[in-house]
Amino acid sequence: MTQDVEMKDHTAPSNSVSSSAPSTLYQLKEIASLIETGTHTKEVRRIVRAIRLTMALRRKLKGQVLSGFLDFVLLPGSEAHSRLSAYLPKDEHDMEVDTATSTDEARVKHLVPELEIYCYLLVLLFLIDQKKYNEAKACSSASIARIKNLNRRTVDVLASKLYLYYSYSYELTGDLAEIRGNLLGLHRIATLRHDELGQETLLNLLLRNYLHYNLYDQAEKLRSKAPRFEAHSNQQFCRYLFYLGKIRAIQLEYTDAKDNLLQAARKAPVAARGFRIQCNKWAILVRLLLGEIPERTVFMQKGMEKALRPYFELTNAVRVGDLELFRSVAEKFADTFSTDRVHNLIVRLRHNVIRTGLRNISISYSRISLADVASKLRLDSTNPVADAESIVAKAINDGAIDATLDHSNGWMVSKETGDIYSTIEPQIAFNSRITFCLNMHNEAVRALRYPPNAQKEKESAEKRRERQQQEQELAKHIAEEEEEDDF
Numbered sequence: 512m513t514q515d516v517e518m519k520d521h522t523a524p525s526n527s528v529s530s531s532a533p534s535t536l537y538q539l540k541e542i543a544s545l546i547e548t549g550t551h552t553k554e555v556r557r558i559v560r561a562i563r564l565t566m567a568l569r570r571k572l573k574g575q576v577l578s579g580f581l582d583f584v585l586l587p588g589s590e591a592h593s594r595l596s597a598y599l600p601k602d603e604h605d606m607e608v609d610t611a612t613s614t615d616e617a618r619v620k621h622l623v624p625e626l627e628i629y630c631y632l633l634v635l636l637f638l639i640d641q642k643k644y645n646e647a648k649a650c651s652s653a654s655i656a657r658i659k660n661l662n663r664r665t666v667d668v669l670a671s672k673l674y675l676y677y678s679y680s681y682e683l684t685g686d687l688a689e690i691r692g693n694l695l696g697l698h699r700i701a702t703l704r705h706d707e708l709g710q711e712t713l714l715n716l717l718l719r720n721y722l723h724y725n726l727y728d729q730a731e732k733l734r735s736k737a738p739r740f741e742a743h744s745n746q747q748f749c750r751y752l753f754y755l756g757k758i759r760a761i762q763l764e765y766t767d768a769k770d771n772l773l774q775a776a777r778k779a780p781v782a783a784r785g786f787r788i789q790c791n792k793w794a795i796l797v798r799l800l801l802g803e804i805p806e807r808t809v810f811m812q813k814g815m816e817k818a819l820r821p822y823f824e825l826t827n828a829v830r831v832g833d834l835e836l837f838r839s840v841a842e843k844f845a846d847t848f849s850t851d852r853v854h855n856l857i858v859r860l861r862h863n864v865i866r867t868g869l870r871n872i873s874i875s876y877s878r879i880s881l882a883d884v885a886s887k888l889r890l891d892s893t894n895p896v897a898d899a900e901s902i903v904a905k906a907i908n909d910g911a912i913d914a915t916l917d918h919s920n921g922w923m924v925s926k927e928t929g930d931i932y933s934t935i936e937p938q939i940a941f942n943s944r945i946t947f948c949l950n951m952h953n954e955a956v957r958a959l960r961y962p963p964n965a966q967k968e969k970e971s972a973e974k975r976r977e978r979q980q981q982e983q984e985l986a987k988h989i990a991e992e993e994e995e996d997d998f
Contacts (some may be wrong), residue, residue, distance in 0.1 A: 535571045538564070539580045539633075543626055550625045550665045558625065558668045560988060565633070572637050574600040580633070584626050591627050594653060595634050598646050624661050628654065628669045635676050644683045651677040655693065662704055671712040671744075678716045682723070691720050698737075707740055711747040718754040727761045734758070749779045753790055760797050760856065769797045788818045789851075795822045796856045799863060804830050821847045829860060832868030834889045837861065869906050873914050873925040881921045896921070 542561045549557030578599050585592040631654035638647040655677055658670045674697065681690050694717050701709035714737050721730035734755065756771035776790035791812070795805050810816065810823040821844035828837040841848070841857055848854050868888050872879060884903065885895035892898045903916055903923050914925040931937070 535568060535573070535576050536579050536583075538568055539576070540583060543580075543584055543629070546625050546629055547623055550623045553665060555665060555668055558665060561629070562668060562672060563988075565629075565636075569636055569640070572633065572640070574637070577633055577637055581630060584630055586622070591630065591657075595630055595650070598634050598638060598643075598650055624663065625665055625669060628658065628661070628666055628673065631657065632669060632672055632676070635673070635680070639676065639680060639683070644680060647676075647680040648684060648686075651680045655697070659697075659700065664706075667706045667708050670706070671708050674709065674712050674716060678720070687720055687723055691717070694720065702738065708743045708747075710738065710740075711744060711751070715747055715750045715754065718751070718758075722754060722757060727758055730754070731758050731762070745778060746780070746783075749775045749783075749786070752778070753786070753793075756790075756793060756797070760793060760800075765797050765801045769794060769801060772797060784814050788815050791815065791819060792822055792851055792853065795819070795826065796853055796860070799826060799829050799860055800856065802863065802866075825857070825860070829864050829867060832864055832866075832871050834861070834864050834868065837864045865902060866906055869902065873923070876923075876925060878922050878924045881923060884923060 542564050545557050545561045545564075549555065549561070578596065581592055581595055581599075585595070631650065635647055635650050635654065638644075638650055651673065654673050658666065658673060661670075674694075678687070678690065678694065681687050694713055698710060698713040698717065700706075701713055714734070717733055718730050721727070721733070752771045752775035756768045756775060759765070759768035759771060772790050772794040776787050776794060779787050779790065791809065795809065798805050805826060810819045810826075812819075821840070824840045824844070825837070828840050837860070845854075848857050865888055869884070872884060872887055881896050881899045881903065885899035888899065888902075890898050900916070900918075900921075903914070907914055907916060914923055916923055
C-alpha cells in the first residue's frame, strides 16, 4: 500500500503538467476550426471571434504547443511550416507528445490561406512576448509578403492584426522609419481592394510613424488626403481621434484638439488604461492652453492618480498664476514630460501662467505700478518693467483683462468688473453644452441596431425566441471584444 501511495504521489503532478499543454492545444484547434468554418461560409464575424479567443490564450502560448499546432494545421515540409518552425524553440520530448496525439488529425488538410496567416500571427505573438524582437521582425516581414498575394475579405481581419504587430515589432527595435514606405504601399493596396478595416489600421500606423519622429505636417497631409468612411473598429477609431488630437494641439487648434482627445478617452475601453492615461494627459494640457482649469475629479480617476500627479501639480501652478512655482514643477518633472513628448506644450504654457497671474492682479488692484506687476509676476529678465508693460499691453489688446495702461505714470488701471450675465458668455456656454448633447444623441441614433426584416410579416414565437437569443449572444460578444481585445 505504501508503494501505491508513493506511485500516486509521483504520477499526480505529471498528469497535471501533461494535461495543461493539450488543453491549450485543443483550444487552438477549436479556433482553427472556427476560422475554417468562417472562411467557407464567408462569415467574418467568426474570424473576429477567433482572434478574440486567441488574445485570451496569449499568455498560455508555449513553444511546444505552437509546434504541435503547426504540425496539425500546416503540411509538414511545406515552406510555411519550415519557416515558422525555425522561430520556435526545439523541445523534442514535448513535441513528440503533442504530435503523437494529433497524428491522425494532421492527415486532414487544412490548406485555407486564413489558417496559414493565423499561424503567422500566433508565432509573431509568441516571439514578441518572449522579447525576441529581431526574430519577430523577420517573421512579421514574411507574413506581410504573404498577405500581399492574398485578396480575400476573410483575410482582412487577420491582416489588420498582423499590420499592427508588424509595426510594433519594428518600433520595439527603434527601426520604425524603415517600414514607412512599406506601410504606404500596404495602405494603397488596401484602398484598391476596398479593405476598409485595413485602411483604418494602416492609416493609424502611418500617423503613429510620422508622429514618432515629430513629422506633424506630413501626418496632417496624409490624414487630409486619405479616404474616410464609417469606422469599423472602435479601437482604431479611438486611436485615430487621439492622433488627430495631437496634430491639432501642435497646430494650435486647441478647441478641435480638446474635442478629439476627450472623445477618444470616452470611447476607449475601460481595460485600455494606458491609452486613456495618455489621452487625459494631452487633454489636460490642451485645456490649460485654452485657459480652462480641469476639475479635480479628472486627476482622481481610478488607476490614474500616480500617472497624472505631475499634471496635477502643473495645473495648480497655472491656476495660481505663479511663474516661479510653474518653473519649479517643470524642472521637477522634466523627465516625465520629455518621456510623454509634451515638452513643447509645457513651454507654451508659460504665457498662460503669466496671463493668469496678470488677470488675478487686475481683479485685486484698481491701480498698480508696472514695477509691482513685474515683481508679482516674478519676471527674471534684464528689464522687467519694460517686459511687464509689453505683457500688459498685449493682454489688454487680446481682451484677457479689462484695463488701461498709463504710460506716462507707469500704471495699470483696472476697470470695474461688470455683471457677466449682462454679456453673451452665458449664452455661449449653454450653446456649447447643447451642441455636445445633440452630437451625443446623433451618435447614439447612428449606433442603433434594428432587427432584420422588421417591416415584413410578424414572426412566430419560436423564431422570436431564437432571434432574441442570438441578439443576446451578439451583445455579449461585442462587450467582450471592447473589454478584452488587444488595444
